[in-house]
Amino acid sequence: MPFDLISGKFVPEKSNIWRDCVDGYYDWVKEHIEEGAPLNESDHCGDPPLLLAAGNGHLTCCKLLLEEGADIEQRNVMGETPLIRSAHNGHYPTVRFLVEKGADVNSVDMGDNCALHWAAMRGHVEIVKFLLQSGADKELRNKQDKIPIDLCQPAWSNSYRFAREVLAEY
Template sequence: MPFDLITGKFVPEKSNIWRDCVDGYYDWVQEHIEDGAPLNEADHCGDPPLLLAAGNGHLAVCQLLLEEGADVEQRNVMGETPLIRAAHNGHLATVQYLIDKGAEVNSIDMGDNTALHWASMRGHVEIVKYLLAQGADRTLRNKQEKIPIDLCQPCWSNSYRFARQLLSAY
């Protein structure tokens, strides 16, 4: 149940089963799936369930949702996919799982950023390495005409130089 920071109370009417699932309530999510909750529809904030679980690194919930028929390429209002969100937030195991399940490694969001753009910018070196090994295109440009290596800047991450070295080597 969501907590309202202003009133200091739990507010049931603000509850959303998918947003709540990112807190790791696997059994609770499973119960809602059994009750017929939609797997591919966005919540009131524009995020579908798999994207929420992937973005928070809840691998077990991702597995459950995909086993039950969630679309691995579902998107939010910003065009992000579960893979993009997982790469952005640094969840390597989730990134690996989603790609194993058929996620498109070069899918783009509304800003034409790929998972590689986000992982590079955030300095998630192991994810950058994995995405490159899986065929991620390091030459794709986003709407600002930036390729992933251009986003490796100290203002975004302390490990930017390692991601830059990795991108330079490919």
Template sequence: MPFDLISGRFIPEKSNIWRDCVDGYYDWVKEHIEEGAPLNESDHCGDPPLLLAAGGGHLSCMKLLMSEGADIEQRNVMMETPLSRAAHNGFILAVKYLLDQGADVNCLDLGDNTPLHWAAMRGHVEIVDLLLKYKADRTVRNKQDKLAIDMCQPCWSDAYRYTREVLAA
């Protein structure tokens, strides 16, 4: 819930049903869908509901939203997709579900980063491996002219060496 950290009071105008519900409150998501809340529109912070659910690894909410017609390729203002956010945050089950549902494994965000770039940067070795199995293109360069393997740096992750090994194979 959106609270003012100083006063500890709830601020209704900063509330968002999608942002508040993706903490795993499946019934809350279901209730708002039944009330006709939009499935493919961004909230005031720029994030659509499936992207929020994927970014939090809330698989049951993701499945519900998809079954109700949420667009698997919905994007926020930074052009992130649910797959990009799940890969960035390390939620392998969310990544696998989205890939199985046909998400674009090579989708580009505003900086031309793919989910592989994000997973590599964060050292999510298993997700990097999974994305490669789903034919992620390791030759895509982002706007900084970086490949996913170039994102494997110790400043971003302690697992950078292992991630680099998977990408180099």
């Protein structure tokens, strides 16, 4: 059965996988907003709707959710914010949009990792550059006492060395 990202319930009538994943995602979110679904509550997996949309790079849905009153700093059970999740997954347009809308570039998750930690670790070079230009703290330490450049390792990404270069130069 298809899963409803907003209400956190399984909805049999939402059975078209293409609608759920591609073009219909926006319509689906809009429909649930019109039905009065909560915008700042987590689903059964612990993820609120803006965090899910941002993490999947659904920029139009992020815009709609924010217009409707979603909290830009909403968090899941791991303490991730929409910015952290979109940086982790490499969605540059979403990262840029969230920062321009006022997302805190230095907010941290439960492991004290910020968006810059995740972007650096995953080798998302353009996101690393943008976060640094937007005031991200490259000396912020996580719970393992690591700064973002320490996470630029070949085990995590093939483009780690490029992220490392950007962090070293900035």
